[in-house]
Amino acid sequence: MRDDSDESLMFRYRDGDVRAFELLVTRHRKAVYNFIVRFVRDAAQAEDVLQETFLRVIKSADAYEKQAKFTTWLYTIARNLCVDAARRGKHRRAASLDAPVNNDPEAPALIERIADAGAGVDRQAIGRQMALRMQEAIAQLPDEQREIFILREVNDLQFNEIADIVGCPENTVKSRMRYALEKLREALEEYRDLAQAAP
Amino acid sequence: MPELPEVESVARSLRPRLVGRRVVAIEVSGLSLRRPIERERLERALAGAKAEGVRRVGKYLLIDFSTGNVLLVHLGMSGRLLFARPGEARAPHTHAVFRLSGGLELRYVDPRRFGVLRAYSAGELERSPELSVLGIDPLAPDFSVAQLIAMLASARRDLKGFLLDQSRLAGLGNIYACEALFLAGLGPRRRTHRVGAAAAARLFGAIREVLEAGIRNRGTSFSDYVDAEGDQGSNQNTLAVYGREGEPCRVCGRKIRRVVQGARSTFYCPGCQK
Ligand SMILES: [Zn+2]
Numbered sequence: 001m002r003d004d005s006d007e008s009l010m011f012r013y014r015d016g017d018v019r020a021f022e023l024l025v026t027r028h029r030k031a032v033y034n035f036i037v038r039f040v041r042d043a044a045q046a047e048d049v050l051q052e053t054f055l056r057v058i059k060s061a062d063a064y065e066k067q068a069k070f071t072t073w074l075y076t077i078a079r080n081l082c083v084d085a086a087r088r089g090k091h092r093r094a095a096s097l098d099a100p101v102n103n104d105p106e107a108p109a110l111i112e113r114i115a116d117a118g119a120g121v122d123r124q125a126i127g128r129q130m131a132l133r134m135q136e137a138i139a140q141l142p143d144e145q146r147e148i149f150i151l152r153e154v155n156d157l158q159f160n161e162i163a164d165i166v167g168c169p170e171n172t173v174k175s176r177m178r179y180a181l182e183k184l185r186e187a188l189e190e191y192r193d194l195a196q197a198a199p
Numbered sequence: 200m201p202e203l204p205e206v207e208s209v210a211r212s213l214r215p216r217l218v219g220r221r222v223v224a225i226e227v228s229g230l231s232l233r234r235p236i237e238r239e240r241l242e243r244a245l246a247g248a249k250a251e252g253v254r255r256v257g258k259y260l261l262i263d264f265s266t267g268n269v270l271l272v273h274l275g276m277s278g279r280l281l282f283a284r285p286g287e288a289r290a291p292h293t294h295a296v297f298r299l300s301g302g303l304e305l306r307y308v309d310p311r312r313f314g315v316l317r318a319y320s321a322g323e324l325e326r327s328p329e330l331s332v333l334g335i336d337p338l339a340p341d342f343s344v345a346q347l348i349a350m351l352a353s354a355r356r357d358l359k360g361f362l363l364d365q366s367r368l369a370g371l372g373n374i375y376a377c378e379a380l381f382l383a384g385l386g387p388r389r390r391t392h393r394v395g396a397a398a399a400a401r402l403f404g405a406i407r408e409v410l411e412a413g414i415r416n417r418g419t420s421f422s423d424y425v426d427a428e429g430d431q432g433s434n435q436n437t438l439a440v441y442g443r444e445g446e447p448c449r450v451c452g453r454k455i456r457r458v459v460q461g462a463r464s465t466f467y468c469p470g471c472q473k
Binding site: 013018019021022025026029033047048050051054055057058 | 343344345346348349350352353354355366367392395396399400
């Protein structure tokens with residue numbers, strides 16, 4: 001079962017196999033969390049949205065059909081819940097109850113992904129300062145650019161899948177990605193200038 | 200502190216004599232509970248209304264009235280709802296008295312005043328600050344192993360803390376959380392997202408089993424807890440780990456340990472729980 005596709009696991013779960021559901025959750029938990037936490041920018045709220053995403057998967061299991069890729073379906077649910085959460089505004093639970101994102105031992109090596117993201121920066125040269133700077137720059141992207149950047153660079157989704165998830169044409173997705181990368185590149189270069197200017 | 204089985208037992212003991220009666224008058228002590236008791240709001244919502252049913256969600260009691268309004272009660276640390284005759288002496292710490300038709304009173308007694316007593320319209324109830332943050336009731340018919348897996352995977356904390364978090368599962372408190380972990384054979388400090396499907400299924404069964412046993416025994420009475428007829432529960436006699444520090448485990452014989460987690464005592468068996 002470990003080698004089964006997401007889609008066949010989803011069908012197994014629909015037919016009553018809870019172990020298949022657990023495999024799906026294990027496979028996607030981290031990546032979906034990483035997407036959500038960068039969208040809602042709050043660890044406690046991200047956990048709630050992640051939980052709600054999986055609960056929606058359970059609720060809609062009977063209606064699941066193989067028309068869409070499982071990941072496309074999953075990220076569409078997660079993204080819609082993120083949008084709702086953002087609209088509702090301030091999170092109901094005190095964020096201080098949970099560890100901040102930066103202390104999260106499971107947080108992905110984001111900096112590695114950014115290094116690949118086209119800035120052409122020498123991996124060795126990227127230190128912790130740079131990572132923080134980058135996190136900040138990502139957080140400052142406009143929502144519609146940020147979500148696409150994250151889905152592409154952190155979650156490794158294809159542009160056509162992202163287009164389905166966010167509900168706009170693939171060309172729009174690609175151009176938003178270009179804008180996002182430009183802004184991040186600027187942020188990095190600014191930092192590099194500062195670093196070089198420093199004694 | 201009353202947990203799900205105690206609140207369920209109170210709900211069951213309220214139904215026979217409460218349903219069908221009208222609220223004739225309401226008196227309050229004037230002292231604040233966790234939030235102030237708003238007498239005018241209670242009167243507006245409940246005076247003259249007939250009680251039609253008693254429900255429970257998590258650790259909350261909900262009394263439904265003919266007007267569509269609902270009385271929400273949380274017993275806090277030490278709250279009791281008790282039936283009494285109008286002439287009977289009032290217990291100390293009686294903070295609200297509902298005079299009912301047919302010569303009966305329902306009294307809310309709460310020495311430590313951590314409870315909640317509040318009226319809502321049916322429409323407001325779901326969005327109330329009390330219920331809107333509540334997670335799934337573990338005895339709800341649609342609660343499933345898959346849901347528990349989803350919840351465990353989404354939280355990143357220790358199992359014990361997870362079980363006490365009312366925004367995830369609503370109804371477990373310290374006693375039943377300790378007992379459920381023992382029955383499932385899971386250590387209280389295990390990380391939630393590392394609990395696999397088999398262990399999650401055991402935990403699911405254990406949660407329901409300890410809660411249902413608690414209800415069958417009409418609650419756990421250590422000091423305060425009694426139902427609306429003033430009767431104690433007997434579940435305290437069946438606990439496997441809670442309150443048994445240093446005593447031998449009934450399964451493996453090793454000594455039950457107590458640790459402090461999140462400012463609360465956790466009792467567990469080092470032999471049976473991994
Ligand atoms: Zn043992």
